[in-house]
Amino acid sequence: MNGMSKGLIAVLCFVTLPSVRAEAAILTDDQVAQSYIYLLGRLLITRQQQLDFQEGFKWNELVHRKPGAVDWPNPNLDVAYSEAWVAVDETSCTIVTVPSIEDRYYTVQFLNGWGETLANINERLFPNRRSGEFAACLRGATVDLPAGVMRIDLPVKHARILARVALGNDPDRAVELQHQFTLHTTGSPILPDIPKTPIFELEHLPGVDAFDATAAALDSEPDLNPGLEQLQQDARAVAAAIRDDTKERGRIDAIIKQHAFPEIAKAGLTIGHGVIRNGWARPGVVGEYGLDYTARTLVNNGGIWANVKPEVLYYRGGKDDRGDDLTGDHAYKMTFPKDALPSRFAKYFWSVIAVDNVRFRVLANPINRFLLNEQTNPQYGPDGSLTLYFANEKPAEAPDGNWLPIPKGQKFRLTFRFYGPLDGVANGTYWPPALVKLN
Incomplete structure (x- = not known):
């Protein structure tokens, strides 16, 4: 039984108790850990929001x-990004x-x-209206919109x-197009306050102080996914219990370090309830x-702002074909056969980047190459196959455009993206080839 299921079942033993402090006192270690993991997902977003503003x-x-x-973490280096925080209300939409x-x-x-992804505007979802003006509005709001504007x-x-x-x-053309995206409001929406929650380094997740921000985090943003209400109640119960109780703060902090952190690390191997092959x-x-x-928490930590599967599918490589961690002390290759090239599985494009194991940032290297994709001009073998290489120094047999430099001594992970997933990537039957250690 996974941690989520155990947490949802275990809460039945105390829901009738009269005091939130009493409720927290009989929460199991697993319930405390699960409520922490749940809350952390929101705190990772409020952290970034505060940094943005x-x-x-x-x-x-x-x-x-x-x-x-x-x-x-895990940026997409194939695209030009534009970002914004949008506020709408009953009187104003954002076009x-x-x-x-x-x-x-x-x-x-x-x-x-x-x-959580709410919507996308692109040709997949609007094939007959690929450009123009789109109004992002609060559901149910009565706002007069200019003629020809599509409401979302x-x-x-x-x-x-x-x-x-x-x-x-x-x-250069991509940047020109990027700057043609614009926003403007139809009115004067009420602007929300930015929640004040811990701003922490991703390699040093908060401990018990995460629960000090429970009210700020949960009161400022509803969780639209039904079935998680008990986790919010648990988090609020913990927050109440530690407010003026030093001993209880110490107990909760120990539970986080002894139970929540190891569970996050273990779940990180499969990105939650994912599957590992090759x-x-x-x-x-x-x-x-x-x-x-x-x-959700793992993705917010290791790849914030991830999009939905119909847009892009992300695979993470952390082990070689022998099950060993990837490190810049070794050289690796992966070979796609002619009938299963990465381009077969992506309508738009594919790419692979290498990131460190802690902050998930791309790795610096002397030639400033941070990804492999079609634009690095990889060469294909005589049989039509494609072999990509990951090593500190370029292997003798590797064409330059097939090689991604890795700093010596650096543990790393790979992120393989397929934009516009097709075939086995879309239906969940495909995994990239294993990484073979060369030395």
Whole structure:
């Protein structure tokens, strides 16, 4: 039985107790750990929101990033990003202007304060309206919109926008298109306060102090996924119990370190309830999570703002064909046969990056190459196969465009992206080839 199921069953033993302090006192260690993992998913979003506004974000204004200039875990280096926090209410919508894009992938993704994808604007969802003006409105709001504007209803009053435009083989054109995305409001929406929660380093997750921010985190953003209400109650019970009780704070902090952290590490191997084959983990859910709050927290930590599977599928490689961790002290190769090249599984594009094992940032290297994709001009073998290499120094047999440099002594993971998943990537039957250790 997984931790989520145990937590939901165990709560039945105390729901009739009169005091939240008493409730917290009889919460099992597992219930405390599960409520922490659940709450952490929200705190990772509020952490980024605070950092964004400290940087200078303003509500309903796009920030156009230079390609490669985002400081997130597992960034997509194939696209130019534009970002915004959007506020709408009963009197005002936010209009997104999407330029005409014919030659490359693009999307405007809306996410809520838990990292759940609410909507996308792109050719997949709007094949007969690939550009123009789209109004993001609060569901049920009565707002007069200009003629010709397509309305998209949101279930929340504020959301995160992440627009992507594929760089392809013409990055300058992609940047031109990126700057043609615009936002403007139809009125003057009431702007929400930014929740004040811990701003922590991703390699140093908060302990018991996470629960000090329970009210700020949970009161500021509803969780739209039914079935997780008990976890919120547990988190609030813990927050009440530790408020003025030093001994209880110590007990809860110990539970987090002894139970929650190891469970996060263990679940991280499979990205929640995902599956590992050939050393690659494929997530069970991504972008929209249902009851799998563990996967949501893991993705918010290791790849914030992930999109839904119909847009992109992410595989994470952390082991070689022998089951050993990947490290820059060794060289590796992976070979795609002619009938299973990565391009077969992606309508738009594929790419692979290497990130460190703690902060999940791309790895610096002398030639400033941070990914492999079609734009690195990989060479194919005489039999039509494709072999990619990951090593500190380029193996003698490796074409330059097939090699991703890895710093010596660095433990790392690979993230393989398939944008516009097709075939086995789309239906869940495909995993990338195993990484073979060469030395």
